[in-house]
Amino acid sequence: MQSPGESRDDAPLPGHDTQARQQDARDAKPEGLQSLSEIYDDARVKLEGRLTQYRLLHSLSVADIADLMANVYEVDPEYARLAGLLHDWDKNYSDDELVARAELFNIELPDDTRNMAALLHAQTGACAVAREYPRLPPEILQAISRHTSAAPDMSELDMILYVADMIEPLRSAPSLQLLRSLAGNVPLEELFIKCFQSTLEHLIRRHRYIHPGSLAVWNTYAAKERARNRKG
Numbered sequence: 001m002q003s004p005g006e007s008r009d010d011a012p013l014p015g016h017d018t019q020a021r022q023q024d025a026r027d028a029k030p031e032g033l034q035s036l037s038e039i040y041d042d043a044r045v046k047l048e049g050r051l052t053q054y055r056l057l058h059s060l061s062v063a064d065i066a067d068l069m070a071n072v073y074e075v076d077p078e079y080a081r082l083a084g085l086l087h088d089w090d091k092n093y094s095d096d097e098l099v100a101r102a103e104l105f106n107i108e109l110p111d112d113t114r115n116m117a118a119l120l121h122a123q124t125g126a127c128a129v130a131r132e133y134p135r136l137p138p139e140i141l142q143a144i145s146r147h148t149s150a151a152p153d154m155s156e157l158d159m160i161l162y163v164a165d166m167i168e169p170l171r172s173a174p175s176l177q178l179l180r181s182l183a184g185n186v187p188l189e190e191l192f193i194k195c196f197q198s199t200l201e202h203l204i205r206r207h208r209y210i211h212p213g214s215l216a217v218w219n220t221y222a223a224k225e226r227a228r229n230r231k232g
């Protein structure tokens, strides 16, 4: 798989060939990127060199849905749109490259990394865009870093990105119809839990590995739901 271009990382990456370095030079960060809309426009162009056509369209679709959801759930829509655009910044790297990038960014690798290397694109992507765009708010970086495995203390922006990534219209799984119908009609946390549950069910049905951290996230929200039901 061709590695996406990268402009500000400090060390060469596996598979980072001459062509990629030339792309790096073209991607060199222009001076004066101040506003989030300037960052959006710059990133939109750079992503054409980093992602496949389908993944670029997916990212734009996630940005649109995250913006819509943010307006409904009263979260900053500009943050949501930008998080949506940037969330798969590192998605085109291979598993080996992602492990190398995680080491480059000093991301702590769990013992079971080999079972879930693909998920690392969330954390490495957050680190990479933080270098690329130093003015990005930490809330956006956190949402990007949590969009694969989630976390026990998801912010509203984190939840919007997680859900938007799952229900954006280019995804075709039949099970998404119900989740889409819930968007805007149930509280955001309930929608997130339903999406997270759907992810876990999908993994179990396909006999796929589930990261222990994901089970911890599930247990946290299941306990919260139980407590709410007891009170109600």
Ligand SMILES: [Fe+2]
Residues within 6 Å of the ligand: 087, 088, 091, 121, 122, 147, 148
């Ligand atoms: Fe992703």
Ligand SMILES: [Fe+2]
Residues within 6 Å of the ligand: 058, 062, 087, 088, 165
């Ligand atoms: Fe995605």
